Amino acid sequence: MRMRWFTILALALAIGLATAASPFASASPDGLERVAADKAFLDSGRLANVQEQAPVADYAVPGVGDARVATALAGFAGTLVVFALGWGVATVVRR
Amino acid sequence: MHIPDGFLSPEVAAACAVPAAGAVAYGLRRANRELDERRVPLLGVTAAFVFAAQMLNFPVAGGTSGHFLGAALAAILLGPWLAGLVLSVVLIAQAFVFADGGITALGANVLNMGVVGALVVGGLMVAARKVLGRVGSSRGVLLAVAGAGAWLAVVAGAAATAVELAISGTVPLGTVLPAMLGVHMLIGVGEAAITVAAVSAVLSTRPDVVRAFPVSQGAMA
Numbered sequence: 001m002r003m004r005w006f007t008i009l010a011l012a013l014a015i016g017l018a019t020a021a022s023p024f025a026s027a028s029p030d031g032l033e034r035v036a037a038d039k040a041f042l043d044s045g046r047l048a049n050v051q052e053q054a055p056v057a058d059y060a061v062p063g064v065g066d067a068r069v070a071t072a073l074a075g076f077a078g079t080l081v082v083f084a085l086g087w088g089v090a091t092v093v094r095r
Numbered sequence: 096m097h098i099p100d101g102f103l104s105p106e107v108a109a110a111c112a113v114p115a116a117g118a119v120a121y122g123l124r125r126a127n128r129e130l131d132e133r134r135v136p137l138l139g140v141t142a143a144f145v146f147a148a149q150m151l152n153f154p155v156a157g158g159t160s161g162h163f164l165g166a167a168l169a170a171i172l173l174g175p176w177l178a179g180l181v182l183s184v185v186l187i188a189q190a191f192v193f194a195d196g197g198i199t200a201l202g203a204n205v206l207n208m209g210v211v212g213a214l215v216v217g218g219l220m221v222a223a224r225k226v227l228g229r230v231g232s233s234r235g236v237l238l239a240v241a242g243a244g245a246w247l248a249v250v251a252g253a254a255a256t257a258v259e260l261a262i263s264g265t266v267p268l269g270t271v272l273p274a275m276l277g278v279h280m281l282i283g284v285g286e287a288a289i290t291v292a293a294v295s296a297v298l299s300t301r302p303d304v305v306r307a308f309p310v311s312q313g314a315m316a
Contacts, residue, residue, distance in 0.1 A: 001300045001301055003133050003136065003301070003304070004136075006300055006301045006304075007136040007137070007139075007140055009300075010140045010143075010144060011139075011140050011143055013144070014140070014143040014144040014146070014147040014148075015143070015147065017147045017148065017150075017151060018146070018147035018150055021150075021151055022147075022150040022151060025150060025151045025152040025153070025160075025162075026152040026153055026154045026160035027152070027160075028152070028154060028158050028159055028160040029158075029159060029160065030096065030152060030159070030160050030161060030162060030282075031096060031155075031159060031160075031161055031253065031275065031278040031279050031282050032096045032097070032098065032253075032256060032275070034158075034159040034278060035271060035274040035275055035278065036102070038274065039266050039270055039271060039274060041102065041260070041265050041266050044101045044102060044265060045099035045100070045101045045102055045197075046099065046100055046101040047099070047100065047194055048100045048197060048198035048199065050191065050198060051190070051191075051194040051198065054191065054192060054193060054194035055192055056192055056193050056194075057193065057194040058193070058194065058195075059150060059193055059195070071150075074193070075147065075150050078146055078147075078150075078188065078192065078193065079143045079146055079147045080143075081188060081192065082142045082143050082145075082146040082184060082185055082188050083139045083140065083142065083143035084139070085139075085142065085184050085187075085188060086138050086139035086140075086141070086142030086143065086181060086184050087135065087136060087138065087139030088139075089123075089126075089138070089180070089184060090126060090130055090134070090135040090138040090139065091135055093123050093126045093127045093130070094126070094127060094130050094135065
């Protein structure tokens, strides 16, 4: 398979998963959150100041009424942003 | 396993940030030296896949979920140092864009979810080649290393997290370590399954881009 097609296919899979599957992911606390709740230190966690203005807090695009659509959009956009960042870093450091 | 700000003392956060930054800086140097043209898109795609898969929390026991971390997958595809770099890209985006994982805790998160697991898997790959010779980098052995390494990476990251929380005075080690290990020994099984499936898919389509696979070694020397 040509590298270009491999890249497109793998990126499409990542975007597809982040968009179509993320709204149906488990909403239960993850391992660390569960332990933090059980052992009573969850409340010591807080957002940093810069995170109060995070554009897509909690993986939900703001202003979208349907929670599942908000999550799907966050997955779609986030995967593209991370792909661009990774590609960009790799391109810059190779110079 | 993203640590938010407030869980760690400033001293522990700083003590984690130093080795994390060092590992990422070394990853950048390695990328500069050994990243050939084919691996530039692979680095982007690996980061994108890790981000996407991290969103897919799967249920484990009793109202708890787990999610993919990706350090093992990235280490097998790109080598352990570039894997640390990939995870730092993902974690920086998550912290600043999605408010997931703290800012002062970023170093600890890069260490726990990236560097520690990547080095565990890197060590396993080296050990497999030393003990088994050429067979040590065959497809079968590589998939076994992927599975075992992925599980170990999650458990090691959970242990590191527990130790950092304990040194910070947030929770006693005797309380947090068994709890973190218990739940992440389950989550690690999911990590292993996803890692083996992904490595297997890449080996079937583009084995030459897999850092740990012999046909690509010539390009890496």
